[in-house]
Amino acid sequence: MHDDEFKPIAEGGLLDRRLFLKKGLTFTSIAWLAPSAMAEAVRSDAMSTPGRALSNYGNPSNHENKVIRWTMGNAAAPVNGVSWTPLHALEGMITPNGLHFERHHNGVPDIDPDSHRLLIHGLVNRALVFKIEDLLRYPMTSRYCFIECGGNSNAGWHAEPMQTEAGYFHGMASCSEWTGVPVKMLFDEAGIKGRAKWVIAEGADASMMSISLPLEKLLDDCLLAFYQNGERIRPENGYPVRLLVPGWEGVLNVKWLRRLRLTNRPVMARNETAKYTELLPNGKAEQFSFVMGVKSLITRPSYGQQLNKPGLYQITGLAWSGHGKIVKVEVSADGGKSWAEAQLQEPVLSRCFTRFRIPWQWEGKKAVLKSRAIDEQGNQQPERHELIQAKGQQGYFHYHAIVSWAIADDGSVSHVYA
């Protein structure tokens, strides 16, 4: 290899993003293989005894039992709460089904698909009732898509940087392959009346969660989703059917969907007035701010992880935008003074997690890592102070600022505002 290929392309040791591809194994083995790896040459226990029998449904390795959702329920009513996806412990762009984030207002219902019905009514020519088994006969389509809670990352508004794993901070966002029936197909069957402009969606859980969505979005790209990553949607994700609203606030992706009502106006439900509205410094609040803004974060290295010794590392993370595709992610190792373009891993899809990577030579000194994403509409992820300048600090929802990780001399990683 030529020395000049290892020349940093930004301060703090960031290297050309193409280097990993070019150099392949030679390169990664330098970074990741410790000499002690040689010790395993003898025949191990696993190689000397028969393994476990077949299983009907597999589980992760016992050695991975720390890779879990972080759950937080209301003290008096634990059925009301949130769980976060451990983004810091995952790779690629797909969230395993058992680790998809959750937000339940009153627990996870146990719904028998045979008795569940979906009603489409209101401003339609024919109000229709569907059985799940019938809906499963409709032509389906799949798309990879993130779902992010409007309240994701809200600790970013706090005055002090919260010290917690990246996923337990920003992991009210997950990404899956969703399969189902375009809502438009069923609306066309029902026959949309001219005055219809909004749709009220309602779930069959104990909170009968309801919310209004613009009809044009439902006609554009929304799905009645039945499958998640190939298997039927998990109960906590809306079994037997949920609404998929690509790129928009998670709360709109109504789970356990039982009713879609076409109307000429929003219903002004609690979750589109009291919640999921953003209070601005002038005392007014933004309402129907549906689209999740462009966002990225480095998942490795991130808070709680440890760099063992100086050398070559791969910085990696996720970027996504409710506006469309990610076109560029830049990484800084000097707190945002200089930036280097990261490699976007294929596939890069609209309103989907996009994995980015960049090689980094850590000198064993202090560094501040940041990533910033730009989407195809030209939206750029803001610095935290820019977001606060534009929106104040009391909006609670839609926090999407740049995340900064400080690397200490000893290789430990903490969260900072920089």
Next chain:
Amino acid sequence: MSMRKTLLFFFSVCWSVAVIAESSPDLGEIATVDFLEQGRYDVFPDGEGLPQGSGNATQGEAVYNQHCQTCHGLKGEGGSAEELAGAMHGLTDNPPDKTIGTYWPYATTLFDFIRRSMPLSAPGSLTDDQLYAVTAYLLYINHIIKNEDEISAKTLPRITMPNHEGFINVFDGQE
């Protein structure tokens, strides 16, 4: 449009309609009137969807103390669940208090939400009179109505909430 183009347009529309009809399985059943009752839960700001019945804050206090207070605290303050009253700060203060009295734009939303979702431990267990009464009580402890004001399908939509003008519809703004 020229004649030819018009015809083309006409045929392409017919063609696409035919395609939709052909590829669309049309397996829904026409909803019966009884089944449409399921839609009766939506309550709009103009009062559409509100049932018969009524109640006032005095009656509502009893409902509240029995069914809500364990989680929401005495007079809507200091419970484990959201604060329903007792705002000390306005919306431009740091931190602001976003309560029913300071933040909620529509009184009808209270009825809609409580009927569908509360009490959390037994949703759907209150009668319509109890729902009106507890709604009246929450409006009363937020200083929006008087103790004896009768809340019903007629009066609830007429209440103007203090923060009625507080919201900017950024979706329509974008269009």
